[in-house]
Amino acid sequence: MSGYPGLSGRTIVVTGAARGQGAAAALMLAGAGARVVATDVAAEPAADFSDTSVEYRRLDVANEGGWGDLAAFLRATLGGVPLKGLLNNAGITHRSRLGRIERSDWDRVLAVNVTGAMLGIQALAPLMGDGSSIVNVGSSAGLTGHYPAAYTTSKWALRGLTHVAATEYGPRGIRANIIHPGFIETEMTAGAPAAMRRSQLELTPLERLGQADEVAAVAAFLLSDAASYMSGAEIPVDGAFTSSAGAKYMADRIASEGAAAGS
Structure with a gap:
């Protein structure tokens, strides 16, 4: 894929990659020629990584020892070549309001x-060098006051971590950016209430929900040399949901009521 230079033959770690956005990113990066180490807490991936350059390893991202084991594995297999990238995609949600969580x-x-x-x-x-890239997966909830208290707080915090990483590792030539997906059709969002899905469509100017490949494409770009001078950036992938800030819903209601009054 000419749109993602600098990925061929390089190693990239993707977390939360057993399915959904993470699996889509792993497959897209592999398609660009990267060696992908896909990790997840699941013993086996739901996605089919056969006949690809994706290697699957079990990892609980909240376990410090597991990360140490992964670092040791990479150190032994990289052959002195720097790790190209880390896509921190692993995430969970809990739909509970502040007063009840x-x-x-x-x-x-x-x-x-x-x-x-x-x-x-x-x-x-420590395994990365000049030209390496860290990409964190945030959420439109990290740009708004979304109601799931813990999830929203975690994504706002991830924004801060991203900027700290961009500042601290910039002198080493390591970039750090964050993507903010909107409502993406994955297994995690499949259980969302019907009212939430309807409201999301009413509030999204593109008037559709997103797909995992659309997030993966932005991640691949940020991990590639095509984004070599991008660091500390926050990129919404949400169909203008956060940009509109509810204005679409208001405009639609005004137009609807105006049309009704003139009929």
């Missing part, structure tokens, strides 16, 4: 969504 659920979401990314950066940045 249990401490254990709060801790679990932040452990995976924020601490997991931090541990990954700590463990793998």
